[in-house]
Amino acid sequence: MFRLRRLLRLRNLLRFTIGVSTTLMLALVFVVLFEPGLTYHTNAPVPSTRSPALLDLLGSAVEQAPLALADATLYPEGKNFYPAELALIRNATSSIDLEAFIFHATPIGQRFVDALAERARAGVKVRVVVDAVGSLPTPDHFFDPLRAAGGQVAWYQPFRWYTLKRWNNRTHRELLIVDGQTAFIGGAGIGAAWDTGTVDSPPWRDLMASVTGAPARGLQAVFAQSWLESHGEILVGPDLAVGRTPLPAVIGIDERVAMVVGSTPTGGRSTRARVLFQVLVGAARQELLITSPYFVPDRSMRTALLDAVARGVRVTIMTNGEHNNHTIARLASRRSYGELIAGGVQIREYQPGMLHAKIMLVDGLWSVLGSTNFDNRSFGLNNEVNLVLRDATIATGLRSTVASYLDQSRRITLADWADRSLGERVFAALGSVLERQE
Helix, strand or coil: CHHHHHHHHHHHHHHHHHHHHHHHHHHHHHHHHHCCCCCCCCCCCCCCCCCHHHHHHHHHHHCCCCEECCCEEEEECHHHHHHHHHHHHHCCCCEEEEEECCECCCHHHHHHHHHHHHHHHCCCEEEEEEECCCCCCCCHHHHHHHHHCCCEEEEECCCCHHHHHHCCCCECCEEEEECCCEEEEECCCECHHHHCCECCECCCECEEEEEECHHHHHHHHHHHHHHHHHHCCCCCCCCCHHHHCCCCCCCCCCCCEEEEEEECCCCCCCCHHHHHHHHHHHHCCCEEEEECCCECCCHHHHHHHHHHHHCCCEEEEEEECCCCCCHHHHHHHHHCHHHHHHCCCEEEEECCCCECCCEEEECCCEEEEECCCECHHHHHHCEEEEEEEECHHHHHHHHHHHHHHHCCEEEECHHHHHCCCHHHHHHHHHHHHHHHHC
């Protein structure tokens, strides 16, 4: 009898433990899915894009100093940026720092591993940070040849019991910095999607940019943060260019200016990426052109876009049509079209395949490019990085690239949006539960 009572007590304790654990897990899921985002707004009108005051205001808002822009080159499409990146790697003499959300075990991935390993054998310090979720299909042993050559590879937020509370924070950055002097930044990872395409899709359209000098050193400082969080090592050695050369600040409305904005969620839920976009949308006076594969603006950003239209700004959104690798993101995006279209925002969907470029152009003068999508995952959950450029020549070049996307896009009218199928409406409503995760 005593033994039976003991077994009953153990059973009840087990049931209680399972119940408590399940309740806590459900509460965690609820918080992750339904935690409200910040309501971003400015307490006064933002100076215009051509006002000298905007540079100081933006620098203060994102806590970054403006830098002299010496050189910047645009590389649209993988057939252009992959050869340029590999050539830069092969010419490295002191250090290579690479950070990737996507680094897949594909032929193009193998070419990068081989090039990095060759430089590591030559004595170049090679450091690689790879996101554990974005590169989930990639086995760790894929990087063994690089490690054997002396290179270092670290996984960002790998699956461990102690990373569970941070599992939703990923590094979405795509960075390559060589010798601390030249850097590539943009939206493209290393995988077949940008190289050969897939069975049912041509190569994704994307863009990378290279910069030299102070902006490159700023991007290396952003990498250093990810390296610390992944490897536990603070980069202070002589190969870290940030430690050798101070970043020169620039003043003057006629200067070509760059700003490196690394973004990581704070405990209070704000991010520099979200502040950056909010301020520049508020600064627009003539034209706002946004390209994003996943366009899921929250209510405060939708308000900012509609306010821009009310100021007389031409607002055009370029996003994906049916060729979207995240169906839920597309449904969540289209769910908000009606309000924006009715308010005067022009929305266009790219038709031939997957458009993955992340670009914002403001008044033909300011440009933003990098890893940030126009959604909550980038604005509130991921580590991101953006390069902000105040240069009309670069803006013109980017606009030419975006024009090629627009030529192959379809404008969505209010009638199109109202004519959505019942199935799409139902799935969009269900997808709204996960909207903040997209």
